[in-house]
Amino acid sequence: xxxxxxxxxxxxxxxxxxxxxxxxxxxxxxxxxxxxxxxxxxxxxxxxxxxxxxxxxxxxxxxxxxxxxxxxxxxxxxxxxxxxxxxxxxxxxxxxxxxxxxxxxxxxxxxxxxxxxxxxxxxxxxxxxxxxxxxxxxxxxxxxxxxxxxxxxxxxxxxxxx
Numbered sequence: 001x002x003x004x005x006x007x008x009x010x011x012x013x014x015x016x017x018x019x020x021x022x023x024x025x026x027x028x029x030x031x032x033x034x035x036x037x038x039x040x041x042x043x044x045x046x047x048x049x050x051x052x053x054x055x056x057x058x059x060x061x062x063x064x065x066x067x068x069x070x071x072x073x074x075x076x077x078x079x080x081x082x083x084x085x086x087x088x089x090x091x092x093x094x095x096x097x098x099x100x101x102x103x104x105x106x107x108x109x110x111x112x113x114x115x116x117x118x119x120x121x122x123x124x125x126x127x128x129x130x131x132x133x134x135x136x137x138x139x140x141x142x143x144x145x146x147x148x149x150x151x152x153x154x155x156x157x158x159x160x161x162x
Contacts, residue, residue: 020132027131035090042151074144077107078117082126082145085137089149092134 074082084101085093093101095114102109118135121127126141142149 024131027129027134031090031092031130031136038090038149038151077102077105077109079145080105081107081109082121082137082141083147086142086145086147086149089137089142092130092136094133094135 081098081101084105085098095111095118098114098118099109099111102114118127121141122129122135124140124144126138126144127135128138130136137149139149
């Protein structure tokens with residue numbers, strides 16, 4: 001009986017590993033496709049002499065708030081952190097990246113608080129998970145801090161946090 005249970009556990013564990021690998025591959029493909037869409041929209045906007053034809057994945061998939069009833073108040077500290085995440089879009093961020101942003105901005109925040117806020121902002125649609133422990137700001141998240149996602153311009157210039 002014990003052998004059978006161990007075999008079942010191992011079979012299911014291997015299936016979970018395979019599924020996670022598929023999720024990671026699809027998440028990476030999703031990021032690349034969204035960047036390509038945004039770049040093509042930017043070119044189209046320049047051709048049509050429009051300044052902003054950018055969109056985000058939520059617009060492309062027609063995802064809306066379920067009821068729009070969540071509280072959108074945002075502390076000054078988290079507004080600053082999210083604003084810095086907008087500046088590095090389309091790069092995904094981890095807890096370590098957010099901790100570094102907070103430290104560079106002289107904001108004291110615990111890992112527990114970071115995880116809690118990541119969960120909250122993902123639920124609100126302000127962030128999307130791009131992989132295990134990786135998040136990307138959305139147009140909705142940028143709007144929550146009073147800005148828009150930057151147009152994708154490919155450069156070798158490093159970005160800095162303020």
